Amino acid sequence: MVNYMAVKIILLHGSPRKYGAVSKLIHIAAKGIKDAGGEYEIVYLYDYEIKECFGCVSDDQRICRFPCIIRDDFNNLADKLLRSDGFIIAAPIYWYSVPGRVKNFIDRLTSLENMIIHTGRSLLEGKTAGFIVSGNDSGSIMSIAYLMVTLNSMGVHIPAWALAYHHTPEDVLEDDQAVSDSYNVGYIVAKMASRIRGVKEWYKAIPDNYLDELKKYTVEKTREFTWQEKQRYKYYEGINS
Amino acid sequence: MVNYMAVKIILLHGSPRKYGAVSKLIHIAAKGIKDAGGEYEIVYLYDYEIKECFGCVSDDQRICRFPCIIRDDFNNLADKLLRSDGFIIAAPIYWYSVPGRVKNFIDRLTSLENMIIHTGRSLLEGKTAGFIVSGNDSGSIMSIAYLMVTLNSMGVHIPAWALAYHHTPEDVLEDDQAVSDSYNVGYIVAKMASRIRGVKEWYKAIPDNYLDELKKYTVEKTREFTWQEKQRYKYYEGINS
Amino acid sequence: MVNYMAVKIILLHGSPRKYGAVSKLIHIAAKGIKDAGGEYEIVYLYDYEIKECFGCVSDDQRICRFPCIIRDDFNNLADKLLRSDGFIIAAPIYWYSVPGRVKNFIDRLTSLENMIIHTGRSLLEGKTAGFIVSGNDSGSIMSIAYLMVTLNSMGVHIPAWALAYHHTPEDVLEDDQAVSDSYNVGYIVAKMASRIRGVKEWYKAIPDNYLDELKKYTVEKTREFTWQEKQRYKYYEGINS
Amino acid sequence: MVNYMAVKIILLHGSPRKYGAVSKLIHIAAKGIKDAGGEYEIVYLYDYEIKECFGCVSDDQRICRFPCIIRDDFNNLADKLLRSDGFIIAAPIYWYSVPGRVKNFIDRLTSLENMIIHTGRSLLEGKTAGFIVSGNDSGSIMSIAYLMVTLNSMGVHIPAWALAYHHTPEDVLEDDQAVSDSYNVGYIVAKMASRIRGVKEWYKAIPDNYLDELKKYTVEKTREFTWQEKQRYKYYEGINS
Numbered sequence: 001m002v003n004y005m006a007v008k009i010i011l012l013h014g015s016p017r018k019y020g021a022v023s024k025l026i027h028i029a030a031k032g033i034k035d036a037g038g039e040y041e042i043v044y045l046y047d048y049e050i051k052e053c054f055g056c057v058s059d060d061q062r063i064c065r066f067p068c069i070i071r072d073d074f075n076n077l078a079d080k081l082l083r084s085d086g087f088i089i090a091a092p093i094y095w096y097s098v099p100g101r102v103k104n105f106i107d108r109l110t111s112l113e114n115m116i117i118h119t120g121r122s123l124l125e126g127k128t129a130g131f132i133v134s135g136n137d138s139g140s141i142m143s144i145a146y147l148m149v150t151l152n153s154m155g156v157h158i159p160a161w162a163l164a165y166h167h168t169p170e171d172v173l174e175d176d177q178a179v180s181d182s183y184n185v186g187y188i189v190a191k192m193a194s195r196i197r198g199v200k201e202w203y204k205a206i207p208d209n210y211l212d213e214l215k216k217y218t219v220e221k222t223r224e225f226t227w228q229e230k231q232r233y234k235y236y237e238g239i240n241s
Numbered sequence: 242m243v244n245y246m247a248v249k250i251i252l253l254h255g256s257p258r259k260y261g262a263v264s265k266l267i268h269i270a271a272k273g274i275k276d277a278g279g280e281y282e283i284v285y286l287y288d289y290e291i292k293e294c295f296g297c298v299s300d301d302q303r304i305c306r307f308p309c310i311i312r313d314d315f316n317n318l319a320d321k322l323l324r325s326d327g328f329i330i331a332a333p334i335y336w337y338s339v340p341g342r343v344k345n346f347i348d349r350l351t352s353l354e355n356m357i358i359h360t361g362r363s364l365l366e367g368k369t370a371g372f373i374v375s376g377n378d379s380g381s382i383m384s385i386a387y388l389m390v391t392l393n394s395m396g397v398h399i400p401a402w403a404l405a406y407h408h409t410p411e412d413v414l415e416d417d418q419a420v421s422d423s424y425n426v427g428y429i430v431a432k433m434a435s436r437i438r439g440v441k442e443w444y445k446a447i448p449d450n451y452l453d454e455l456k457k458y459t460v461e462k463t464r465e466f467t468w469q470e471k472q473r474y475k476y477y478e479g480i481n482s
Numbered sequence: 483m484v485n486y487m488a489v490k491i492i493l494l495h496g497s498p499r500k501y502g503a504v505s506k507l508i509h510i511a512a513k514g515i516k517d518a519g520g521e522y523e524i525v526y527l528y529d530y531e532i533k534e535c536f537g538c539v540s541d542d543q544r545i546c547r548f549p550c551i552i553r554d555d556f557n558n559l560a561d562k563l564l565r566s567d568g569f570i571i572a573a574p575i576y577w578y579s580v581p582g583r584v585k586n587f588i589d590r591l592t593s594l595e596n597m598i599i600h601t602g603r604s605l606l607e608g609k610t611a612g613f614i615v616s617g618n619d620s621g622s623i624m625s626i627a628y629l630m631v632t633l634n635s636m637g638v639h640i641p642a643w644a645l646a647y648h649h650t651p652e653d654v655l656e657d658d659q660a661v662s663d664s665y666n667v668g669y670i671v672a673k674m675a676s677r678i679r680g681v682k683e684w685y686k687a688i689p690d691n692y693l694d695e696l697k698k699y700t701v702e703k704t705r706e707f708t709w710q711e712k713q714r715y716k717y718y719e720g721i722n723s
Numbered sequence: 724m725v726n727y728m729a730v731k732i733i734l735l736h737g738s739p740r741k742y743g744a745v746s747k748l749i750h751i752a753a754k755g756i757k758d759a760g761g762e763y764e765i766v767y768l769y770d771y772e773i774k775e776c777f778g779c780v781s782d783d784q785r786i787c788r789f790p791c792i793i794r795d796d797f798n799n800l801a802d803k804l805l806r807s808d809g810f811i812i813a814a815p816i817y818w819y820s821v822p823g824r825v826k827n828f829i830d831r832l833t834s835l836e837n838m839i840i841h842t843g844r845s846l847l848e849g850k851t852a853g854f855i856v857s858g859n860d861s862g863s864i865m866s867i868a869y870l871m872v873t874l875n876s877m878g879v880h881i882p883a884w885a886l887a888y889h890h891t892p893e894d895v896l897e898d899d900q901a902v903s904d905s906y907n908v909g910y911i912v913a914k915m916a917s918r919i920r921g922v923k924e925w926y927k928a929i930p931d932n933y934l935d936e937l938k939k940y941t942v943e944k945t946r947e948f949t950w951q952e953k954q955r956y957k958y959y960e961g962i963n964s
Contacts, residue, residue, distance in 0.1 A: 016777040019463050027459040035445070052823050054739040055815060058859075092778060094830045095873045096623050097820070100775045104823030125401060136781075138623040138649060141390055141578050142872075145624060146865075148393065149386035149404070150818045157433070158389065158399040160366060160443045167620060168650065173456045180447050183455060188443050192398070195437050202401045202429050204276070206421050214424060215414045218268040222260050257536040293582045295498040296574060299618075333537060336632045337864050338579070341534045341586030348576045377540075379890060382819050383631075383865040387624075391577045408861060409891065501945050509941040517927070608883060623872055630875065631868035631886070639915070640871065640881040642849060642925045655938045662929050665937060670925050674880070677919055684883045684911050686758070688903050696906060697896045700750040704742050 007038040007085040007193040009128075009186070014091030014102040016046045021134040021172040025164060025182040026090045029132060032186025037194060040186070043080060045105055048073035053107035057114060065118055068111040077105070078112060078123075085193035086128035086157075088185055089147055093135030093167070096142045106150060113154040125155035126202055128193040130162035130185035134172060140165035155202065159192035161185070248279040248326040248434040250369075250427070255332035255343040257287045262375040262413040266405060266423040267331045270373060273427025278435060281427070284321060286346055289314035294348035298355060306359055309352040318346070319353060319364075326434035327369035327398075329426055330388055334376030334408070337383045347391060354395040366396035367443055369434040371403035371426035375413060381406035396444065400433035402426070489520040489567040489675040491610075491668070496573035496584040498528045503616040503654040507646060507664040508572045511614060514668025519676060522668070525562060527587055530555035535589035539596060547600055550593040559587070560594060560605075567675035568610035568639075570667055571629055575617030575649070578624045588632060595636040607637035608684055610675040612644035612667035616654060622647035637684065641674035643667070730761040730808040730916040732851075732909070737814035737825040739769045744857040744895040748887060748905040749813045752855060755909025760917065763909070766803060768828055771796035776830035780837060788841055791834040800828070801835060801846075808916035809851035809880075811908055812870055816858030816890070819865045829873060836877040848878035849925055851916040853885035853908035857895060863888035878925065882915035884908070 011030060015022040026042060033040045049072040056063040067075040081087055091098040098106075112123040129151050133143045144163045152158055164181035166172045173179065206214070252271060256263040267283060274281045290313040297304040308316040322328055332339040339347075353364040370392050374384045385404045393399055405422035407413045414420065447455070493512060497504040508524060515522045531554040538545040549557040563569055573580040580588075594605040611633050615625045626645045634640055646663035648654045655661065688696070734753060738745040749765060756763045772795040779786040790798040804810055814821040821829075835846040852874050856866045867886045875881055887904035889895045896902065929937070 016775075017781055020781060023463045024459045027462040028455050031455055031458060032445075052739075053817065055817065055822070058740055058743060058815060092781060094776065094778065094826075095833070095876075096627075097826065097869065099778070100823045100827030100830050103817075103820065103826040107817045107823050110818070138620075138647060141620040142624040142627060142869075145386040145390035145578075146820065146869075148389045148399065149382055149865075152389065152399055152401065152403060153818075155401045157401050158393055160393065160396045160398050162393060163390070165620060173459070176452060179452060179455060183447060184444050187445050191440075191443065192437070195440065196433070199432075199436065202432065203425050204273075204428050206424060211417060211420060214269050214272055214420060217272060218265045218414070221268040222264045257534075258540055261540060293498075294576065296576070296581070299499055299502055299574060333540065335535065335537070335585075335589045336592070336635075337868075338585065338628065340537070341582045341589050344576075344579065344585040345582030348582050351577070379861075379864040379888060382861040383628075383868060386819075386865060387579065387628075390624075394577075406861060505945045506941045509944040510937050513937055513940060514927075627868040627872035630871045630881065631864055634871065634881055634883065634885060637883045639883050640875055642875065642878045642880050644875060645872070655941070658934060661934060661937060665929060666926050669927050673922075673925065674919070677922065678915070681914075681918065684914065685907050686755075686910050688906060693899060693902060696751050696754055696902060699754060700747045700896070703750040704746045 007190055007197060008083070009033045009038050009040045009190050009193065010080055010084045010087040011040055011042045012087055012089045013042055013044045014089060014098060018044065020092070021166055022090050022092055022132070024172050025132050025134060025166070025178065028179055028182045029088055029090070029186030032183040033190040036187045036190035038190030041080065043077065045101060048077055050074055050077070050101060050104050050108065052104045053110060057110060061114070061117055064111055064114045066111040066115055066123055068108060074108045078109070081127070082123060084127070085197060086189050088130045088132060088189055090132040091143070093133050093139045093143050096139030097146055098143060109154060120205055121201070122155040126157065126196070126199060127155070128157045128159060128189050128196070130159070130189040132164045132182050132185055134166040136167070136169040138167060140167045157192060157196070159188045161188055248431055248438060249324070250274045250279050250281045250431050250434065251321055251325045251328040252281055252283045253328055253330045254283055254285045255330060255339060259285065261333070262407055263331050263333055263373070265413050266373050266375060266407070266419065269420055269423045270329055270331070270427030273424040274431040277428045277431035279431030282321065284318065286342060289318055291315055291318070291342060291345050291349065293345045294351060298351060302355070302358055305352055305355045307352040307356055307364055309349060315349045322368070323364060325368070326438060327430050329371045329373060329430055331373040332384070334374050334380045334384050337380030338387055339384060350395060361446055362442070363396040367398070367437070367440060368396070369398045369400060369430050369437070371400070371430040373405045373423050373426055375407040377408070377410040379408060381408045398433060398437070400429045402429055489672055489679060490565070491515045491520050491522045491672050491675065492562055492566045492569040493522055493524045494569055494571045495524055495526045496571060496580060500526065502574070503648055504572050504574055504614070506654050507614050507616060507648070507660065510661055510664045511570055511572070511668030514665040515672045518669045518672035520672030523562065525559065527583060530559055532556055532559070532583060532586050532590065534586045535592060539592060543596070543599055546593055546596045548593040548597055548605055550590060556590045563609070564605060566609070567679060568671050570612045570614060570671055572614040573625070575615050575621045575625050578621030579628055580625060591636060602687055603683070604637040608639065608678070608681060609637070610639045610641060610671050610678070612641070612671040614646045614664050614667055616648040618649070618651040620649060622649045639674060639678070641670045643670060730913055730920060731806070732756045732761050732763045732913050732916065733803055733807045733810040734763055734765045735810055735812045736765055736767045737812060737821060737828070741767065743815070744889055745813050745815055745855070747895050748855050748857060748889070748901065751902055751905045752811055752813065752909030755906040756913045759910045759913035761913030764803065766800065768824060771800055773797055773800070773824060773827050773831065775827045776833060780833060784837070784840055787834055787837045789834040789838055789846055791831060797831045801832070804850070805846060807850070808920065809912050811853045811855060811912055813855040814866070816856050816862045816866050819862030820869055821866060832877060843928055844924070845878040849880065849919070849922060851880045851882060851912050851919070853882070853912040855887045855905050855908055857889040859890070859892040861890060863890045880915060880919070882911045884911055
């Protein structure tokens with residue numbers, strides 16, 4: 001029985017300031033993780049050396065693999081993610097997005113995702129993630145939308161309400177919604193990670209002959225709508241009558 | 242035992258053209274749903290009357306509730322979503338986003354989400370969703386990022402790789418990646434919906450006294466970093482040395 | 483001498499509520515236009531019938547042209563834009579973007595932009611635009627980023643600080659930044675439109691032989707960096723040393 | 724007569740690879756600048772040391788000013804921008820956005836923009852900018868939308884079609900649209916910069932008494948729509964009839 005162990009969620013702290021709003025919200029998310037029966041570890045990205053990705057995939061997609069060839073702390077950080085069930089990225093909003101350091105970290109995650117080329121599987125497949133951002137002005141949803149679509153593209157689950165933000169100059173602890181939502185980012189990420197634990201593979205590789213079958217099937221299915229094209233002109237008329 | 246029944250996934254077809262790329266990819270996603278043991282229903286949004294939201298929440302947040310007061314087909318469409326375990330939005334890319342009709346449909350979903358105000362729960366909470374978009378140029382990721390962050394904010398899960406897109410003028414069936422990804426959007430959404438079935442509540446409401454406790458806790462936790470501020474100036478120096 | 487006439491800026495009002503925050507900010511923008519020596523007209527999009535685009539370009543890119551074949555008020559609205567020097571889109575934020583009605587209007591602008599196919603020129607080329615959005619929560623920058631990249635792709639200039647937003651539940655007139663910025667959206671759009679008046683063509687069509695020349699030129703220019711590839715491995719080493 | 728001097732446009736090269744698609748498109752944009760009568764300088768961001776912003780503004784908005792206190796090459800790079808009339812950011816697409824290094828550069832531009840706090844003027848006010856991105860997959864419009872809204876918020880003009888992208892694995896020189904658009908990014912940026920040269924101030928500071936007047940004016944203007952609210956319920960009925 002695998003589920004007796006608590007899930008482990010990594011809290012990635014992406015601010016140079018350990019005493020600011022991001023820090024406050026990350027500790028609240030940590031409580032949410034605990035209350036969902038999980039364990040957590042806070043990782044301060046600014047305590048590590050994370051050099052920038054220099055885009056090996058642009059030279060040859062097969063060069064890029066994990067562990068990354070760049071010698072710094074990234075591979076150790078990535079190991080923490082690999083041994084976890086999920087992670088939460090908490091970052092300040094710098095110009096409607098995450099800071100350059102966090103972006104560099106994301107760029108380096110390519111080495112985990114690109115293992116698809118080598119083994120058919122992203123090393124981040126099936127992890128669960130959530131996002132917390134804080135700033136004193138706009139850009140919160142833009143930052144989070146960016147993180148969501150990027151991590152989801154690497155094979156990461158985004159459970160319901162995996163987002164919290166604070167976007168005014170007031171103290172974040174005056175913002176009950178941000179506090180409650182941050183708690184829930186932790187709570188829900190841990191709950192989801194716990195619920196789907198043990199499922200290793202999500203993307204189903206499709207054999208070539210099945211791919212052909214799928215294509216024939218969809219052509220057949222849409223063929224019944226070729227008459228539609230004529231009806232369409234009626235529709236045009238309908239719109240104009 | 243509730244899980245013996247197949248999960249039901251709604252395929253929301255958001256194109257005026259029933260014979261185009263969106264249609265082809267939606268049938269392929271349908272196969273993915275079936276292969277994951279689920280059932281599906283294709284709903285052609287252009288076959289229904291969907292009037293535009295006129296923003297009752299801007300007058301008074303308490304006015305907006307489900308069923309929506311606007312008399313058209315929306316409430317029946319919404320009922321389909323409510324009786325489902327998840328849904329997939331498949332749409333053409335019109336200027337880097339979904340068409341106005343699909344946006345109108347999303348705007349109207351407010352009546353489901355805003356039940357938070359009345360009952361504490363979004364009616365979309367815990368549904369699982371995926372996204373397929375198609376166009377002959379750019380804007381695919383921007384469209385999908387928009388859909389992800391919006392639906393996630395309504396309480397919807399986004400499982401791994403819940404995205405597929407086609408963004409060139411060539412026939413979509415020449416694009417094996419789009420075909421394989423669309424299949425997997427169906428497959429993974431159904432698999433996730435099946436896996437988390439029966440979990441009705443995800444967001445945990447926080448009683449006021451616990452909210453206070455959380456705030457005190459985080460102040461305590463970040464206090465240990467007040468010395469950090471001084472260290473920070475060392476950090477500044479470190480950067481400059 | 484063409485510049486003795488005032489520039490004309492259309493204020494597109496994209497809210498169903500004529501008495502709300504969008505209305506307040508639009509009147510303030512109107513003052514900015516006047517103060518820059520321009521004239522304005524407020525157009526309430528909700529007073530017109532704007533049917534949805536049904537994507538003729540997806541059937542055949544050559545079908546779509548202005549005037550649009552759909553019979554409703556769009557062509558008259560478009561005429562207002564064509565006779566103007568610029569326009570400002572002011573809209574409420576519905577789920578991190580503009581309402582479906584405004585999106586439908588944008589979708590229909592395709593008929594103006596797609597004239598590139600027929601005459602080499604977008605009918606919106608050289609217009610100047612600005613953007614004002616208002617909501618009681620997040621999504622302001624995401625809405626504006628969407629509008630900017632879309633209109634710019636149609637050939638529209640976006641002058642400095644062509645954006646204003648309000649994103650809290652407080653009355654918008656308490657938000658001096660939003661008021662000042664909205665004024666300046668009007669002021670700057672009119673100022674820019676006035677400054678560049680008379681320039682009809684911006685995009686320069688490139689003859690085939692010049693296109694070939696450009697390609698040869700850039701190959702030559704980047705060739706000098708082929709040695710770079712080797713140096714690159716030194717760079718790799720540099721990073722790792 | 725101020726216009727006898729050619730405008731100067733900086734081409735910011737944001738790729739670690741000097742021989743790739745970004746390099747090719749940047750040389751083509753350079754030709755566009757020349758053909759518009761401008762001069763250019765290519766600046767390879769990867770040749771300079773650009774440390775990351777550590778967010779002084781989060782501690783106290785007044786700390787941040789130009790020149791930035793961090794000792795590296797940024798202030799010299801910024802000087803190039805300040806002595807120019809405009810700039811073009813050309814970058815590869817790393818996960819639907821610019822690479823971390825380019826993001827770090829953008830973060831550091833805060834020191835130029837934040838001079839608003841000190842002098843009322845962003846040091847980037849009135850510059851003209853354009854954007855070129857290249858990748859072998861999706862994310863081009865998302866990257867460009869991000870750059871547009873960010874630079875525009877710093878006071879930078881975005882002229883018509885200030886965007887070019889390449890988003891397939893084929894050689895960029897096979898993509899005539901990308902080549903022609905890149906040329907035009909250079910051409911149009913230079914043309915616009917030339918046209919508006921000499922205009923130093925765009926944002927108009929509003930004295931307090933005028934701010935009050937504006938607020939009264941807009942209240943008066945929207946008051947005439949209070950009857951609208953009642954009409955609105957008729958509108959509701961109209962929608963439902």
